[in-house]
Amino acid sequence: MPETLFECSEEFLIYLGSVRGLSENTLLSYRQDLAHFCEFFGNDKSAEGLTLEDLRLFVGYLSRRKYSVASINRIISAVRGLFAYLKKFGYISKNVSYELKCLRQPKTLPRFMSQVEIDNVCRQPEKKELLWASRDKAIFEMMYSSGCRVSELASLKFQDFTSDFRSAIVTGKGKKDRRVYFEQDARNSLMLYLKERKARFPQAEKGCAGEVSRIFLSQKGTALSAHGIWYIVSRYTGIEGTGSHVSPHAFRHTFATGMLNSGADIRIVQELLGHSNISTTQRYTHVTLERLKKVYSQAFPHSGKKD
Known part of the structure; x- marks a missing residue:
């Protein structure tokens, strides 16, 4: 005892x-x-x-x-x-x-990137070549395209994907499985990375057992961890890269905000993000409302501006 x-x-x-x-x-x-x-x-x-x-x-x-x-x-x-x-x-x-009561937590809006910002971040691996350019670009494109959590992306294995790599099954919080999707830029980046991966580490190819069957590898050939992805993002968005640090979660926030801004149904976005409670997804509707108000105040000629 x-x-x-x-x-x-x-x-x-x-x-x-x-x-x-x-x-x-x-x-x-x-x-x-x-x-x-x-x-x-x-x-x-x-x-x-x-x-x-x-x-x-x-x-x-x-x-x-x-x-x-x-x-x-x-x-x-x-x-x-x-x-x-x-x-x-x-x-x-x-x-x-x-x-024992929890502290009152101030409401904060999720940190997301504009289209210019996300495009700039996704170009950084090719421009800077700090680590493993093709792998890092594939990571960025796939996080943005799918809205995956960083732990979900790190855990992806070959068998999780469809044959054309258009989608994959990830295991989220509470061990709940869901399907996520990857658009063409993400798939192109992934194909380029996998070609280099095969040349570097042929022993870690599809069908091998153990951790090496994971899609994303470190430069030593071992399975890349979620902390490893955090490090990669910090390098490319730090002083060596964009100079405007973001976390891997910002890619997920950007995905959700972009989907809602484009008119996607909130229930669909909830499913894609793997949220068990829709109130979590509704945070992103607040983001879009804030953007609307900001654009309105900047563009409308009578929005509090003095002659």
């Missing part, structure tokens, strides 16, 4: 992975968040002795350390999950986290 916070956290993580079936990336986030919690109180501290006031002091500590509201709320969620687990299996007599 686990007694210390560290032991409790480790058992909880095993439970999340083996019983709940959470992904490696989600488990890593839980591990990092609970590490902050254990570090604050001490790994050898007993969970049974903690009070609601102790947890609130921990939240205050995170706030003083300038953690974002989103990060604090994510950590609170992890702590709540841990205490719910401990109470369920009788490791603690009372779940003191039940009354």
